[in-house]
Amino acid sequence: MIRPLITVCGVLAILVSSPVSLPQPAYAAPPQAAIDSYNASEEQIGPRIYQVSRVVIDAAPNQVQDVITDYDHTAKVFDNVTKCQVVKELGDVKQVAFTVKTLGSLMNCDYVLEIKSTPGRIEWKRLSGAFKANEGFWKFEPANGGHSTLVTYAKFIDGGMFAPRFIVNREIRNSMPVIMANLKSTVEHNSAVASGSLAH
Numbered sequence: 001m002i003r004p005l006i007t008v009c010g011v012l013a014i015l016v017s018s019p020v021s022l023p024q025p026a027y028a029a030p031p032q033a034a035i036d037s038y039n040a041s042e043e044q045i046g047p048r049i050y051q052v053s054r055v056v057i058d059a060a061p062n063q064v065q066d067v068i069t070d071y072d073h074t075a076k077v078f079d080n081v082t083k084c085q086v087v088k089e090l091g092d093v094k095q096v097a098f099t100v101k102t103l104g105s106l107m108n109c110d111y112v113l114e115i116k117s118t119p120g121r122i123e124w125k126r127l128s129g130a131f132k133a134n135e136g137f138w139k140f141e142p143a144n145g146g147h148s149t150l151v152t153y154a155k156f157i158d159g160g161m162f163a164p165r166f167i168v169n170r171e172i173r174n175s176m177p178v179i180m181a182n183l184k185s186t187v188e189h190n191s192a193v194a195s196g197s198l199a200h
Contacts, residue, residue, distance in 0.1 A: 037177075038053050038054075038055050038176065038177040038180040038181055039053070039173075039176075039177055040052060040053040040172070040173040040176035040177065041053075041173075042169070043154070045154060048156045049156070050136065050154040050155060050156045051154070051155050051156070051169055051172040051173050051176060052152065052153065052154045052155075053152075053153050053176040053177065053179070053180050054150060054151065054152050054153070054180075055150075055151050055180040055181075055183070055184055056143055056148055056149065056150055056151070057148060057149045057151055057183070057184045057187050057188060058144075058147070058148050058188050058191065059147075059148070059149060059187045059188060059190075059191040060142070060146060060147065060148075060149065060191075061119075061120060061140035061141070061142055061146075061149045062119070062140075063149075063187055063190070063191055064140050064149045064151055064183070064187050065117070065119075065120075065122065065138070065140050067183070067186055067187050067190065068122060068138060068183075069115075069117050069122065071084050071085070071086050071094070071096055072084075074098075077186060080100050081098060081099070081100055082099045082100065082108060083097070083098065083099035084096065084097070084098050084099075085097050087112065092116055092117055092118055093114060093115070093116045094114075094115050094116075094117070095112055095113070095114050095115075095127060096112065096113050096115055097110065097111075097112045098110070098111055098112070098113070109129070109130045110129050110130070111126065111127075111128065111129025111130045111131065111134065112126075112127040112128045112129055113125065113126060113127060113134065114126075114127050120139065120140050120141070121137060121138065121139050121140070122137060122138040123135075123136070123137045124136060124137070131157055131158065131159055131160070132158040132159065132160040133156065133157065133158035134155075134156075134157050134158075135155075135156050136153070136154050136155035136156055137152075137154050138151065138152065138153055138154075139151070139152040139154075151180070151183070153176060153179065153180060155172055155176075157172060
């Protein structure tokens with residue numbers, strides 16, 4: 001019975017997992033129209049087919065990247081993450097352990113990612129826990145003279161033999177627009193507060 005339970009946990013985690021999944025900032029929820037505009041698509045990147053979404057955020061690339069790599073506050077920003085802890089750090093590479101809640105908060109799933117962050121890019125791959133494979137990247141390209149950022153989010157998950165690829169990819173594509181809309185809301189809110197253009 002142990003193996004089926006672990007497998008079910010991995011399948012359920014697909015719906016809400018990753019360090020950047022479904023954040024719900026308390027100050028403002030993104031409008032549905034914005035969410036619908038960030039549709040994901042399939043793209044061949046190297047030997048794999050990734051699910052990819054893009055959005056322009058009105059903040060500098062380093063401001064966007066700082067929100068994603070602030071692991072001490074991940075559980076506060078992303079409501080599906082109950083725990084996030086850097087367990088090992090070697091230069092620009094971190095091993096980060098996550099606990100995510102699934103199935104309406106009835107179940108927790110654990111996994112560890114190896115995350116490499118360099119200026120303009122974040123890459124990750126699965127080390128242990130849920131999924132057979134969990135890898136992808138964030139890319140941050142300056143736009144509007146460096147005042148804005150074109151953000152690319154690409155993700156590949158292999159859920160194993162009990163999670164068909166087409167179901168996994170459908171769930172990733174369904175979640176990506178919300179992820180991107182909430183990232184945009186969070187970063188632009190933080191940027192406005194920092195610049196003094198928003199009361200706080």
